[in-house]
């Protein structure tokens with residue numbers, strides 16, 4: 001933003017900066033006869049203030065001439081197309097018990113002059129007068145695919161806790177929930193999903209029935225239709241053009257609309273013209289709770305997925321990540337049906353076209369390590385691996401910001417600018433400088449930005465088959481080596497285990513690390529049994545000759561409390577050596593218990609840290625901790641011992657043998 005030096009939003013009267021308004025002379029110049037060399041522009045072409053304001057905005061020009069869209073071979077007018085779009089939105093918002101969609105109208109209700117042509121409700125049947133509700137008598141204004149600038153204005157005007165930070169990002173608060181609520185995520189169990197999905201112990205798919213889904217859907221839709229305006233985003237998922245999914249997000253907050261604008265793939269104006277009916281719709285009524293007397297509800301939060309109806313309903317949580325990760329779950333169902341593997345991983349590509357995947361649970365480094373100034377970023381979190389290579393599902397990144405530092409992560413730092421949603425951060429009240437070390441609201445502070453905000457993003461976000469598959473674990477026990485080379489069976493063992501150990505809540509003194517095992521490094525999002533994804537991964541890695549690696553981005557020199565987190569600079573060197581192929585040629589030795597192959601030397605990393613035992617002053621404590629972790633792995637894997645991985649029973653046995661041995 002141009003600074004005028006006046007501060008506090010006052011206008012500057014510096015002549016050079018004047019943009020068009022004639023100078024108002026309140027006093028006569030000293031010498032009336034001297035020709036006034038006033039360089040001010042000609043007067044504005046407006047007679048009234050209203051006219052002046054109407055000049056400020058011009059109609060946006062489409063990048064290509066609007067073609068006449070065809071419906072069943074018949075050309076339709078622009079007016080007709082607009083009408084169809086509103087009908088589609090009205091149908092999306094239709095109550096299921098009152099037969100009609102709401103009366104929807106495009107545009108901001110605050111701008112009365114713009115209130116345009118009225119969209120007649122869609123009548124499936126002549127509506128009995130008795131069925132009319134209050135919300136059926138009013139108009140619901142639709143703010144359709146607004147631009148970031150418009151969404152900023154909406155947020156700042158109407159949503160408490162919205163501010164522009166000094167770098168131009170939109171700071172918001174997500175309310176009472178500052179992270180996902182996996183225990184409140186439910187999936188409708190019906191004929192479609194009964195046999196296909198993973199149900200029961202360990203599964204993230206907590207069941208609900210169709211009827212309960214419809215109750216929550218009605219609650220969300222009634223809430224949304226009772227509002228004066230709702231935001232509608234029509235966008236895409238998946239950069240693979242043959243497997244692109246059309247999603248519609250209906251939400252009540254500009255924050256949610258901007259978040260999804262950034263996170264999903266943004267359609268061009270031409271693509272939006274032909275958008276038609278969405279493949280999947282989210283109803284985000286996050287400000288409104290679910291009813292705890294409703295069957296299945298265990299809290300006031302509910303995130304409900306109905307695969308048959310292709311709908312998701314959000315009640316009682318405003319955490320925006322719920323939408324992104326909810327859709328990811330849907331992709332974990334839709335893609336494997338098409339023989340495409342969906343992956344909770346980051347992905348980047350070198351100059352030579354070498355692709356790497358980064359798997360890992362939250363906070364293990366997918367976003368940080370896939371954002372690499374020397375490589376092209378394909379995506380930071382959600383990908384597909386098809387017979388043609390990899391594709392990003394999303395159009396944006398969602399970076400953790402806690403302790404973010406410009407020097408360590410310059411690309412992420414620079415992406416936090418105008419258009420970026422900055423969740424739950426604390427900033428200095430006047431200058432609006434963000435303090436990234438401040439955890440007052442939450443430790444899970446986040447930035448959501450379009451992927452092109454990263455300078456070396458690979459657009460379109462697709463790439464060839466991966467050469468390296470990197471499994472990230474943040475091991476707060478400090479016993480896993482900084483890097484190990486894995487054979488295929490070990491890769492599968494660690495992929496199915498999905499280990500990380502984090503330390504929650506650091507305030508009240510030193511805490512024991514807790515091990516988390518999350519199958520496929522994303523059990524919260526998978527829909528099928530983990531072995532289904534594992535079998536696909538094994539098949540693809542084998543076919544394309546990818547190498548597996550286990551990288552510990554966590555502790556060294558002791559567990560949390562006595563050791564310290566491995567320096568990001570060292571982890572980057574390790575990753576560089578994987579990408580370049582240098583690490584493949586290194587000399588290796590095998591570790592005790594986990595039987596991992598570790599390099600004896602690696603450029604830019606002190607050799608002594610490569611074997612964790614060297615970094616622990618207390619060798620007995622090291623051995624005890626190693627055995628403890630080995631035991632936790634073993635216990636976790638018990639549930640998988642009765643499953644066959646793919647059609648290859650040899651592989652299944654090899655995988656079972658690839659775990660810790662003691």
Ligand SMILES: Nc1ncnc2c1ncn2[C@@H]1O[C@H](COP(=O)(O)OP(=O)(O)O)[C@@H](O)[C@H]1O
Pocket residue numbers: 360361362363364365366367368369380399400401402553554565566567568569571
């Ligand atoms: N050695 C390391 N490797 C990777 N990340 C590290 C390391 N040390 C500290 N970090 C920090 O850990 C966090 C990793 O988070 P992030 O990349 O967002 O994880 P994910 O995308 O997997 O959820 C970042 O805040 C990063 O700065």
Ligand SMILES: C=C(OP(=O)(O)O)C(=O)O
Pocket residue numbers: 179180321325361362363366367381398
């Ligand atoms: C959005 C999330 O992803 P991640 O932490 O893996 O970046 C999340 O887990 O809420």
Ligand SMILES: [Ca+2]
Pocket residue numbers: 361362
């Ligand atoms: Ca995650």
Ligand SMILES: [Mn+2]
Pocket residue numbers: 366367380381398399400
């Ligand atoms: Mn991430």
